[in-house]
Amino acid sequence: MQHARLSLPAPAKLNLFLHILGRRPDGYHELQTLFQFLDHGDELHFAPRDDGQIVLHSDIPGVPHDSNLIVRAARRLQQESGCHLGADIWLDKRLPMGGGIGGGSSDAATTLLGLNHLWQLGWDEDRLAALGLSLGADVPVFVRGHAAFAEGVGEKLTPVELEEPWFLVLVPQVFVSTAEVFSDPELTRNTPPIKVRSLLGVDGRNDCQTVVEKRYPxxxxxxxxxxxxxxxxxxxxxxxxxxxxxxxxDADKVRRQLPATLPSFVAQGRNISLLHRKLQGLD
Ligand SMILES: C[C@](O)(CO)[C@H](O)COP(=O)(O)OP(=O)(O)OC[C@H]1O[C@@H](n2ccc(N)nc2=O)[C@H](O)[C@@H]1O
Ligand SMILES: Nc1ncnc2c1ncn2[C@@H]1O[C@H](COP(=O)(O)OP(=O)(O)OP(=O)(O)O)[C@@H](O)[C@H]1O
Structure with missing residues (x-):
């Protein structure tokens, strides 16, 4: 018998600002950043398997099956929960890789929440977010699904209510390596910390921008x-x-004036992620 599929979105995020406060001994950076979700993203489809195997049926060029964050997330959850079920997974990839909009991290979070539901594990968000953090600094915010002020390496999250404007996102056709940017000697790492209550007064600076602009015309x-x-x-x-x-x-109007060679999309900023809105509908 064909198992029923569970289809869930994996929305993108934006960093509305990104401040780098310092570097930890392990090389990771202390950040302060403001995350909001976009109503635009990948879509994942899940079906349980009785033989315990995790099989991703969609290829991402350049990413081997076993390194895909979807497969890694599924296997970690399976191991740590002791679940005997497996899963068939399909991915409709829409988000650019190395785009800074969290495609891989969001896929991982959707996998954790989707399989928690499908396998009926009953894990709470704290446990899923902790597992998510071991897969990537951006995974916990997608697990929580609420716009947030983030500190630490991005895992200390304070939920915030923001305006929900429309965004025009341009997608330059280059892959930016996060690890490379963070290891750049010219990166400034000394922005003073701010308090969450002073968020509204913060300009939208991204401390990575100078380095990235210089390296990527x-x-x-x-x-x-x-x-x-x-x-x-x-x-x-x-x-x-x-x-x-x-x-x-207004966003569409500007988009129409851009050169056709530069991919772009328009999406609304949202405080509750599309994934969580869909999951609430399932409960
Ligand atoms: C830049 C952001 O996207 C802002 O939201 C994130 O901080 C990056 O999150 P991510 O892509 O999930 O990052 P990870 O996969 O955990 O790390 C990729 C690489 O970026 C560097 N990295 C990442 C996060 C951080 N706070 N400090 C770092 O120095 C590390 O060299 C790491 O090897
Ligand atoms: N399911 C996946 N989707 C995208 N990338 C993946 C996936 N699994 C593994 N990766 C790897 O992760 C790397 C970064 O992908 P991702 O799309 O998360 O970058 P990003 O948008 O710059 O993320 P961030 O905003 O978190 O820095 C890719 O180079 C790819 O090798």
């Missing part, structure tokens, strides 16, 4: 282009850059 050109219409910023370590608009019409 395509990113610099995208910023110059978007700055003609609105204040443009880098998300994460790039490559994507974004600007906000009060409504969809």
């Amino acid at each position: 395509d990113v610099r050109n995208a910023l110059i282009l978007l700055n003609k219409f609105t204040s443009a910023r880098l998300t994460g370590t790039g490559a994507c850059v974004f600007g906000s608009f009060p409504n969809k019409g």
Whole structure:
């Protein structure tokens, strides 16, 4: 018998600002950043398997099956929960890789929440977020599914209520390695910490932007282009850059004026992720 499938979104995130406060002895960086989700992302489909195998049926070029964060997340959850079931998984990939909008991390989080549901493990969010952190610094915020002020390496999360504007996101066709940006000697790592209550007064600076603009001319050109219409910023370590608009019409209008060679999309910023809105509907 064919098992029923569970289909769930894996939405993108933006870093509305990103401050680097310092470097820890293990090489990871102390950050302060503001995360909001976008109503745009990948889609995953899950079906349980009785033989315990985890099989991802969709290939991402350049990412071997066993290194895919989806497979790694599924296997870790299976091991740590002692679950005997496996899963068939399909991925509709829409988010760019190395884009700074968290595609891989969001896929991992959707896998953890999806399989927790499908395998009926009953793990709470704290446990799933802790497992998620071992897969990547950005995974916990996707597990929690609420816009947040993040500290530490990105895992200390304070939920926040933000305006939900529309964003135009430009996708320069370059892959930016997060590890490379964080190891750049020219990266500034001395921004003073802020308090969550002073969030509203913070400008949208991203401390990675200078280094990324210098190393990736395509990113610099995208910023110059978007700055003609609105204040443009880098998300994460790039490559994507974004600007906000009060409504969809204004964002679409600017999008139509961009060169056809530069991929872009328009999506609304959301405080509750699409994944969590869908999961709430299932309960
Ligand atoms: C830049 C952000 O996207 C902001 O949201 C994240 O901090 C990066 O999160 P991520 O892609 O999940 O990152 P990870 O996969 O954990 O780490 C990739 C690499 O980035 C560096 N890294 C990452 C996060 C951090 N706080 N400090 C770091 O120095 C490390 O060299 C690490 O090897
Ligand atoms: N399911 C997946 N989707 C995308 N990338 C994956 C996946 N699994 C593993 N990876 C690896 O993770 C790397 C980073 O991918 P990702 O899309 O998360 O980057 P990103 O958007 O820059 O993320 P971030 O904003 O977290 O820095 C890719 O180079 C790829 O090798």
